Amino acid sequence: MSDHDVSIGDAEYAGTRVEQSNRQVADLANQEYKYGFVTDLEADTFEPGLNEDIVRRLSAIKGEPEWLCEWRLKAFRHWLELEEPDWANVSYPPIDFQALRYYSAPKRDKKKLNSLDEVDKEILETFEKLGIPLDEQKRLSGVAVDAVFDSVSVATTHSDILAKKGIIFCSFSEAVKDHPDLVKKYLGSVVPPSDNFYAALNSAVFSDGSFCFIPKGVKCPMDLSTYFRINAAETGQFERTLVVAEEGASVNYLEGCTAPQRDENQLHAAVVELVALDNATVRYSTVQNWYAGDVKGKGGIYNFVTKRGKCAGVNSHISWTQVETGSAITWKYPSCLLMGDNSVGEFYSVAVSNMRQQADTGTKMIHMGKNTKSTVISKTISAGEGNNSYRGQVQVMPKAENARNYTQCDSLLIGDQCGAHTFPYIEVRNNTSAVEHEASTSKISEDQLFYCKQRGIGPEDAISMVINGFCKEVFDHLPMEFAVEATKLLGVSLEGSVG
Amino acid sequence: MLEIQNLHASVEGNDILQGINLTVNPGEVHAIMGPNGSGKSTLAQVLSGNDAYEVTEGSATFLGVDLLELPAEERARLGMFMAFQYPVEIPGISNAYFLQAALNEIRKSHDLEELDSLEFRGLLQEKMDLVAIDRAFADRPVNQGFSGGEKKRNEVLQLAVLEPRLAILDESDSGLDIDALRIVADGVNKMRNKERGFIVVTHYQRLLNHIVPDVVHVLYKGRIVKTGGKELALELEKKGYDWVKEELATA
Numbered sequence: 001m002s003d004h005d006v007s008i009g010d011a012e013y014a015g016t017r018v019e020q021s022n023r024q025v026a027d028l029a030n031q032e033y034k035y036g037f038v039t040d041l042e043a044d045t046f047e048p049g050l051n052e053d054i055v056r057r058l059s060a061i062k063g064e065p066e067w068l069c070e071w072r073l074k075a076f077r078h079w080l081e082l083e084e085p086d087w088a089n090v091s092y093p094p095i096d097f098q099a100l101r102y103y104s105a106p107k108r109d110k111k112k113l114n115s116l117d118e119v120d121k122e123i124l125e126t127f128e129k130l131g132i133p134l135d136e137q138k139r140l141s142g143v144a145v146d147a148v149f150d151s152v153s154v155a156t157t158h159s160d161i162l163a164k165k166g167i168i169f170c171s172f173s174e175a176v177k178d179h180p181d182l183v184k185k186y187l188g189s190v191v192p193p194s195d196n197f198y199a200a201l202n203s204a205v206f207s208d209g210s211f212c213f214i215p216k217g218v219k220c221p222m223d224l225s226t227y228f229r230i231n232a233a234e235t236g237q238f239e240r241t242l243v244v245a246e247e248g249a250s251v252n253y254l255e256g257c258t259a260p261q262r263d264e265n266q267l268h269a270a271v272v273e274l275v276a277l278d279n280a281t282v283r284y285s286t287v288q289n290w291y292a293g294d295v296k297g298k299g300g301i302y303n304f305v306t307k308r309g310k311c312a313g314v315n316s317h318i319s320w321t322q323v324e325t326g327s328a329i330t331w332k333y334p335s336c337l338l339m340g341d342n343s344v345g346e347f348y349s350v351a352v353s354n355m356r357q358q359a360d361t362g363t364k365m366i367h368m369g370k371n372t373k374s375t376v377i378s379k380t381i382s383a384g385e386g387n388n389s390y391r392g393q394v395q396v397m398p399k400a401e402n403a404r405n406y407t408q409c410d411s412l413l414i415g416d417q418c419g420a421h422t423f424p425y426i427e428v429r430n431n432t433s434a435v436e437h438e439a440s441t442s443k444i445s446e447d448q449l450f451y452c453k454q455r456g457i458g459p460e461d462a463i464s465m466v467i468n469g470f471c472k473e474v475f476d477h478l479p480m481e482f483a484v485e486a487t488k489l490l491g492v493s494l495e496g497s498v499g
Numbered sequence: 500m501l502e503i504q505n506l507h508a509s510v511e512g513n514d515i516l517q518g519i520n521l522t523v524n525p526g527e528v529h530a531i532m533g534p535n536g537s538g539k540s541t542l543a544q545v546l547s548g549n550d551a552y553e554v555t556e557g558s559a560t561f562l563g564v565d566l567l568e569l570p571a572e573e574r575a576r577l578g579m580f581m582a583f584q585y586p587v588e589i590p591g592i593s594n595a596y597f598l599q600a601a602l603n604e605i606r607k608s609h610d611l612e613e614l615d616s617l618e619f620r621g622l623l624q625e626k627m628d629l630v631a632i633d634r635a636f637a638d639r640p641v642n643q644g645f646s647g648g649e650k651k652r653n654e655v656l657q658l659a660v661l662e663p664r665l666a667i668l669d670e671s672d673s674g675l676d677i678d679a680l681r682i683v684a685d686g687v688n689k690m691r692n693k694e695r696g697f698i699v700v701t702h703y704q705r706l707l708n709h710i711v712p713d714v715v716h717v718l719y720k721g722r723i724v725k726t727g728g729k730e731l732a733l734e735l736e737k738k739g740y741d742w743v744k745e746e747l748a749t750a
Contacts, residue, residue, distance in 0.1 A: 445587070446551065447585075447587045448587050448588075448589060450549050450571060451583065451586070451587040451589070452589075452597075452601075453548070453570070453572040454548070454549075454571050454574075454575055454581055454583075455575055455580075455598075455657065455661065456572055456605045456608070457572060457600055458572050458604070459570075459572070461600070461604075465589065465600065466589060466592075468591065468592065469589050469590050469591025469640070470590065470591060472590075472591030472592075
């Protein structure tokens with residue numbers, strides 16, 4: 001981009017709020033959120049409130065073994081001692097954790113579903129409407145889906161085909177029943193329950209999620225995906241995803257999310273743990289489109305998520321790609337612990353904040369092994385009265401000989417009411433390492449828009465073209481299907497932000 | 500095809516155009532010359548619909564339509580094209596993608612079917628060969644990392660692909676060496692036909708050795724003060740703009 005207004009030097013705190021006027025930009029029109037519908041169905045729902053009894057009941061309703069119930073209780077007791085963190089560059093009224101419900105599941109027979117025919121018609125229709133048909137005949141054969149509806153996983157497709165290769169892909173609840181040893185071994189091994197306030201809360205009350213295990217030497221033959229849908233009101237969603245790739249295994253994992261349009265804020269506090277052993281590769285892509293609230297900032301999802309991957313072996317590789325367009329507040333830092341020698345961590349992110357959305361997102365790259373490498377490409381787009389912060393930590397530990405990091409954060413501003421901020425934290429304790437940080441802030445220039453218009457391209461399309469160009473380095477890392485969706489989503493999220 | 504009467508325009512409160520009258524017929528090439536600051540580029544910007552410029556008086560019709568009522572994109576779809584003096588970079592968007600989007604917008608507005616990527620690729624390569632541009636440019640981001648000369652040639656490529664009814668070339672010769680100038684001019688000449696009009700804005704006569712105009716206008720202080728044939732350009736080259744200024748002062 002030709003007009004960088006601000007650049008930020010290495011290893012120092014820097015926050016910028018850049019405002020400028022752009023004659024093209026008028027007040028925001030209310031954007032359309034097409035996933036805002038509610039599915040009307042009977043549900044088993046806990047009364048609001050959180051205490052040890054709720055945790056026990058949750059564990060019991062899921063038929064969990066004793067050790068897991070204890071694990072939850074320990075997390076809960078720890079959570080009680082923690083303070084809600086306030087260091088993120090976001091603001092919201094205090095959350096009343098006693099007013100939330102910690103479990104909501106569509107009512108159905110207790111017995112396990114044997115086929116999709118037994119899944120409620122309303123739920124199948126809901127996912128159909130979201131563009132995620134669960135009927136395998138209609139699915140693209142290249143993607144297996146685990147569909148999570150409120151607190152439970154309602155369907156997992158293609159499990160049989162995957163099982164032939166020894167791949168386990170199922171809901172977290174099923175994994176606890178069918179593969180307790182694997183769950184016990186890896187649960188909390190990357191994000192311990194004591195890690196932070198929301199991780200502790202999640203550990204205590206997580207209700208479901210996805211579990212994925214790729215055995216030694218197996219390349220997963222299709223992309224795996226989880227689709228999260230919040231439906232019930234006043235319900236928090238606390239799911240847990242655990243992906244383990246054994247030696248030489250590889251997998252692409254995709255995650256999508258939507259929620260109904262409601263006036264109250266809803267809390268989503270997930271934990272995602274990735275484990276890559278020697279020579280294993282895990283690529284995790286997210287397109288996050290939770291309801292963002294309205295133009296005045298009413299409603300929307302609080303998306304407070306802990307995502308972390310552990311490159312546990314030599315040459316292991318973890319890559320995070322995220323497109324964050326939804327949520328009233330997004331607060332997450334998909335990170336990599338680069339423990340194994342020669343391991344590689346990557347973070348590619350596009351975060352959009354429009355209307356009154358707030359996003360404080362970035363990554364942590366912790367270099368522990370020798371010759372570890374990390375790449376961070378962050379693109380933030382602020383429009384309306386949106387506020388967007390990149391917060392990134394790069395840490396090079398004493399034994400991380402020849403560690404390399406490259407970080408690039410670019411901010412794009414649309415209009416004069418939005419903000420972009422960059423908070424890099426760099427800590428280097430090995431002098432053979434090299435850490436680079438580049439940052440830029442730019443606005444969509446009048447000249448670019450006029451150039452497009454003079455060629456016959458309308459103003460909305462011109463904006464979307466410039467933005468898509470801005471995001472290209474990140475979109476290039478998304479699987480094809482997601483890249484198309486992300487491009488469309490950006491168009492919808494920013495619709496009406498230009499007059 | 501283009502009819503301009505008593506056109507006045509200002510930018511940031513400064514009156515730049517002070518009553519332009521100009522008629523361009525299909526097939527004609529009009530050169531607009533004049534000293535720096537006379538309003539040449541402003542005229543090009545105003546005609547192509549840059550709303551940083553405010554029209555304060557006068558009228559302009561293009562193909563019978565009131566031009567001043569139309570936003571820039573609709574003027575473009577109607578068939579007006581400007582080759583920019585300073586073409587803008589659009590990082591991350593390939594030349595091919597950009598041009599396909601533009602061409603399809605124009606086609607849509609004329610109820611023509613949009614071209615798919617394969618059809619467009621064929622057309623683009625044909626045009627690239629026509630205006631002597633390396634095919635590798637198709638996949639490079641729009642104008643990013645292009646040299647000055649490459650940018651100007653890229654404008655001519657866009658002209659060739661979009662096939663406008665009227666093309667305005669805003670100082671397409673500036674910053675070019677003599678070889679690059681010839682390539683740009685050759686490209687433009689290939690696009691000349693009896694349907695298409697051109698307005699060639701230039702400070703120097705040298706471009707007009709290659710793109711030979713039918714009519715030459717001299718713009719000075721926001722007005723067309725002299726109009727003649729192609730020999731007027733040669734005279735200006737010989738005598739400089741002071742000659743026109745002096746003539747005006749004594750008139």
